[in-house]
Amino acid sequence: MPTVLVIGPYRFFFVSLDYGEPPHIHVQREKFVAKFWLDPVQLEKSGGFKAQELNQIGKLVQENQTYLLERWYEHFGQ
Known part of the structure; x- marks a missing residue:
């Protein structure tokens, strides 16, 4: 699970x-992990985060x- 950015x-x-999936990123803080599609940017899974933080x-x-x-x-080619 390569880390590409930390903010x-x-x-x-x-x-x-x-x-095999469209471009997306997983974002983790402690035990929470959300998933966002990258093009266009759109939330896929909230992973336990509250709406404001998402x-x-x-x-x-x-x-x-x-x-x-x-x-x-x-990372994935193309």
Whole structure:
């Protein structure tokens, strides 16, 4: 599970077995893990986070979308 970005308490990472899915990122804080599609940015799974925090995380994903997509394609190809 390569970590591609850390912002504050959030770890942004890929799961290598996810190569068959559209580009997305997992975001972890402690025991919570959310999943966001990257193009377009959209929440897939909330992973126990509350709505307000998911909104904050979604903004971080949006702000870093280009970087995260670049890392996705470096990791998985295409």
